[in-house]
Amino acid sequence: QVQLQESGPGLVKPSETLSLTCSVSGGSVSRFYWSWIRQAPGKGLEYIGYIYYSESTSYNPALKSRVSISVDTSKNQLSLRLSSVTAADTAIYFCARVNWRENWFDPWGQGTMVTVSS
Amino acid sequence: QTVVTQEPSFSVSPGGTITLTCGLTSGSVSTNFYPSWYQQTPGQTPRTLIYNTDTRSSGVPDRFSGSIVGNKAALTITGAQADDESHYYCVLYMGSAIWVFGGGTKLTVL
Numbered sequence: 001q002v003q004l005q006e007s008g009p010g011l012v013k014p015s016e017t018l019s020l021t022c023s024v025s026g027g028s029v030s031r032f033y034w035s036w037i038r039q040a041p042g043k044g045l046e047y048i049g050y051i052y053y054s055e056s057t058s059y060n061p062a063l064k065s066r067v068s069i070s071v072d073t074s075k076n077q078l079s080l081r082l083s084s085v086t087a088a089d090t091a092i093y094f095c096a097r098v099n100w101r102e103n104w105f106d107p108w109g110q111g112t113m114v115t116v117s118s
Numbered sequence: 119q120t121v122v123t124q125e126p127s128f129s130v131s132p133g134g135t136i137t138l139t140c141g142l143t144s145g146s147v148s149t150n151f152y153p154s155w156y157q158q159t160p161g162q163t164p165r166t167l168i169y170n171t172d173t174r175s176s177g178v179p180d181r182f183s184g185s186i187v188g189n190k191a192a193l194t195i196t197g198a199q200a201d202d203e204s205h206y207y208c209v210l211y212m213g214s215a216i217w218v219f220g221g222g223t224k225l226t227v228l
Contacts, residue, residue: 044207045158103217104152105166
């Protein structure tokens, strides 16, 4: 079964770029659709974007100008980059597989907390 | 901008039945939005309950059910248990690979 594990710096300075990685095990990153979702402290879930095998990406319009999602097939990973971060980007960041046929998210990684602070 | 709406909070008695809803600020929710529902307890990863409106995810007890009620997606919990006390999130597929989450419902069982 597919398992996901996010990793990356827990602290990022304002105006810098947040970079996270999601390692995929139990399946090939090139075979499925993947997404990033975040959750600010005490808040709800927010869709960030999705990718399919580097062929297609789509991003939340609210974040589109700052976000980039990519895959590294050699490492079986997907990555998230979010530029010009502010305190509002402080959140737990989850990666999740997109079940494309019926448009739902499963499984999810355990999430990684990122704090934006100087 | 379309917003997905959920009740901010709800309470149910143990053994009771409750229906949480997922709507749109503009328009009606239909199966075309592929509504899915996730349960999240504090500090935990979201757990998939329902996808494609009414399909239970593997291992989810049949006291959780999904449907369309009126112009909203609905999650019904029949025979609520103490460990159902969680946050519940719906998400709708808007097309063009865009999903929008609702703000979540905090369910209290007491």
